[in-house]
Amino acid sequence: MCGSKDSKVLMTTRSKNLSEIPKASNLWVLNGLTLDVSWNMLKKITIGKDTSVVNKKFESIGKRIANKCRGVPLAIRALGGLLQSKSEEREWINVLQGDFWKLCEDKECIMPILKLSYQSLSLRLRQCFAYCALYPKDWEIKKDLLIQLWMAQGYLDYTDEKTLMEDVGNEFVKIFLMKSFFQDAKVGEDGDIVSFKMHDLMHDLATQVVGNDCCYLDRETKIWVQRPIHVSLEPNAVHLLDSLDASRLRTLILLSSNEEEELNGDELLVISKFKHLRVLKLSHCSLSKLSTSIGKLKHLRYLNLSHCRGLGSLYKSISSLVLLQTLILTPKEKFEFSTEVVSKLINLRHLHISNWEASRDERPSEFVKLSIWKYEGMVFSKWLSPLTNIVEISFFLCGSLQHLPPLEHLPFLKSLHISFLEELEYIYYEQQDFTSAFFPSLESLTLQFCDKLRGWWRMGDDFNNTTCSLNLSLPPFPRLSQLSIIGCRILTFMPAFPNLENRLELYNSSVETLVVTLSTVALESLNDFPPLSMLKSLHIDGVNLDVKRIPADWMQNLTSLQLLQINWFSCEAFQEIETWFKDDLKCLPSLQTITFHNCEDLQALPDWICNFSSLQHLRVYDCINLVSLPEGMPCLTNLQTLEIIGCPLLDEECQAKTDETWPKIRHVPMIILSSLH
Structure with a gap:
């Protein structure tokens, strides 16, 4: 009904009977893989890339096993996974002579092979x-x-x-x-x-x-007579909840819902009877009648209430859920939540909260929208201290938070994500001499759109004395591997990140944190390894980027960098960063991919990209005035892919294969062009 002229429908099926139903005009019966391809696949899975060292006896047995798989890739992969742990010839022979092959022939299916692979797993x-x-x-x-x-x-x-x-x-x-x-x-x-x-x-x-222990329920499901332990359901099957055995149920997951299908409290009230639940995940629901009952589900380990309304006084009862490991509260509307509640969840490992408005209760261990010095005796640092098992913390749209308590002592904290905290000014720390570990496990840190965030501040220091804490050097993050700083324009004081390995994003933010990391202080902490020498992926933009503050030779440190993405750079900014790359043929020796995105007034790609002899992938997105490529492009002999998307002028040049442009890129095996992104 919506296809263009001469459109066709391609249907794939393993059932010969099913293929006859639509009366297909053309029917192709696909053959299985050849024996050589099957054996090569099995070899790579069981032995690895170096398949030249395979024992001749193993090869003979392996080929017979591959032949029995009848060219079915899934069967080959399943048996390959099974044989990975078997290094004795007798073990391979047992697989070859197994009784399950007879079942495969009788039933004309590979399920017995898959079941054998399953049975080889640990309990x-x-x-x-x-x-x-x-x-x-x-x-x-x-x-x-x-x-x-x-x-x-x-x-x-x-x-x-x-x-x-x-x-x-x-x-x-x-x-x-x-x-x-x-x-x-x-x-x-x-x-x-x-x-x-x-x-x-x-x-x-x-x-x-x-068996019957797990089930998925949708509108096609009839009255459920079994007694499942774990249930997932579509919103249109919520009426089946009454038929479940409350004494057995351990998992209840509402798989998907949306605003138009919002479930009301009457439909969900039955959940309060499921006293032994360990997992409860609901979305797009009204919990006005259920919220006070959730605190009675004392065995909960996982609680996820996404896009729900009517949480009301949920926080008053949630503190009794002391076994909680994961708490995800991302409601549609603002709700009150007390930090005192969080402090009682001593087994909590993953915390995600958004749309949080601090409780107005006057107990001193709770947040109220205030500056800390206005309340004497407020034990601000204590609300996260009991959470020694915490692995992941995420704050999002928590507008009342001006300061975060010390986090550097949490022994297992691996991920900290802070986004859209518009009032956040400082993250406190309380250590004096840092003899104990400082963020000992933190691997991922995200700071996004916190306009007022200045950085880390020592508890007890005078806010009016701007040099007191700044003169105290924080130790670097020991294990940080991924860092995103986006829209934090006045962030200047934070621990250095010289060991960063996976990814650095620096968008619309101060470069001061980068400058500190590149300083000699950070260098000394690495025992002669240059800062950022292990970094693989760098994403920077030209918005508010003070290039002059960054050392001109800093790119020499980035010997492991594989991906460089440059966003929102003006022509002037490109001229300023030219010193990073100029005349340095050894710059970025590991670089494989470079991306230019939204450089709107750029007319020609810079010549220095031709210095990257290892470059394999060049991407150019939404550079609307870009019209020419560097003369040295043919020098990029390793370039495999060129993507030009949303660059209409350059796209037209490439499409026309003009004498000006085509000789520069005709050596590239794959060229992807589109004038629209």
């Missing part, structure tokens, strides 16, 4: 995999959320006190991806896994092994 890995049957097929599973759910069920409990459950969960995800239980992983710019999916046959396997 904890089996639990974690089976739990994924909660999700519908083809669901994009968020990694961090899934790990938090595993934690809540006790699947990641670990006897080694030095090993974080989150680290165990990340290792499990990597194992599942390696063994093809998960696939289609999305990776963030920092290299960390963000999400993934399950092949629908793997989902069938999870559903099969978990």
Whole structure:
């Protein structure tokens, strides 16, 4: 109905019967992979990239195993994951001669192969995999959320006190991806896994092994007679909640909803009967009648109330949820929340709060919108102190917060995210000599759009004495790997970050923090390793960038940099930063990708990009006046991809293959052009 003329529909299916229903005009039956391709795939999975060292006996057995997979990639990947842990010839022979092959022939399916791979997992890995049957097929599973759910069920409990459950969960995800239980992983710019999916046959396997303990409910589900332990449901199936056995239920997840389908309190009141819940996730609901009952669900480990209304006096009862590990409150409307409540959640590991308005209660351990010196005896530093297990803290749109309490002593804090705190002025610290560890575990720090944030300030110092704290040098972050500073224009005083490895973003902010990091003080702390020498990804913009404050030779430090993104630079700014790259053929030896974005008055790309002999990918986005490329472009012999998007003038030049432009880029294997972004 909406296709253009001569459009066609392509349908894929594993069922011959299903292919006959639409009366397809053309039917292609795809053959499986050839034996050579199958064996090469199996080799790479079991042995690794260096497949030349495979033992001849193993090769003979492996080829016969690959042949039995009948060219089905999923079967090959599943058995490859199984054989990775088997180094004895007898173990490979056992797989070759296994009884499951007979089942594959009888049922004409690969499920027995997948089940064998599942049975080779440890008990904890089996639990974690089976739990994924909660999700519908083809669901994009968020990694961090899934790990938090595993934690809540006790699947990641670990006897080694030095090993974080989150680290165990990340290792499990990597194992599942390696063994093809998960696939289609999305990776963030920092290299960390963000999400993934399950092949629908793997989902069938999870559903099969978990039995009736996990279920997904939607409008097609009839009255539920089984007694599931873990339930996920669509909003249109909320009427089935009454039929669940409250004594068995441990997980309740409302998968998706929206403003138009907002559920009311009457529909959700039944949740108050689920006394043994460990996981409760709701979204786009009105909780006016349920909010006071949530505090009675004393076994909760995971509580996520996203885009909900009517939280009311939730904070008065939530302090009894002392087993909580993850608390996510992102309501549609402002709500009162007391820091005293947070201080009682002694097992809390992940905290995300937005739209928070401080409680107006006058108890001194709670925030009110005030400056700290106005209230004598206010124990401002204590509200986060009991949270020694905290791993992640996120504040968003908490307009009343002017100061944050000391955080540097929290032993397991790995991620701190602060966004849109318009009144925030300082983050306090209280250590005097820093003999103990300073932010010992912090790996990711995000400071976004905090217009009044000046930096770290020592508790007890006189605010009117602007040099008192500034004269005291803070130690550098020991493990910080990712840092984003966006829209913090007066941020000048914070710990240095010389060990930064994954990513640095500096947008519309003061360069003072970067200058401090590049100073000799930071250099001495690294035992002769230049600051930022391990950094892989750098993103900077020209808005309020005081280039003259940055040392001209600082790029020489960035020997590990692989990605450089330059945003919102004017022609004048490009001229000012030319000294960073000029006549230095060894500059940025590891650089693979450079991106220019929204440099609106730039007419020609700078010549210095031709110094990057290792460059493989050049991206140019939304540079509307850009019309020419450097003469030295042919020198970029390793350049594999050139993207020119939203640059109409240069796009026209490239499309026309003019004598001025085409000789510069014709050596590039892949050129992507579009005048519109």
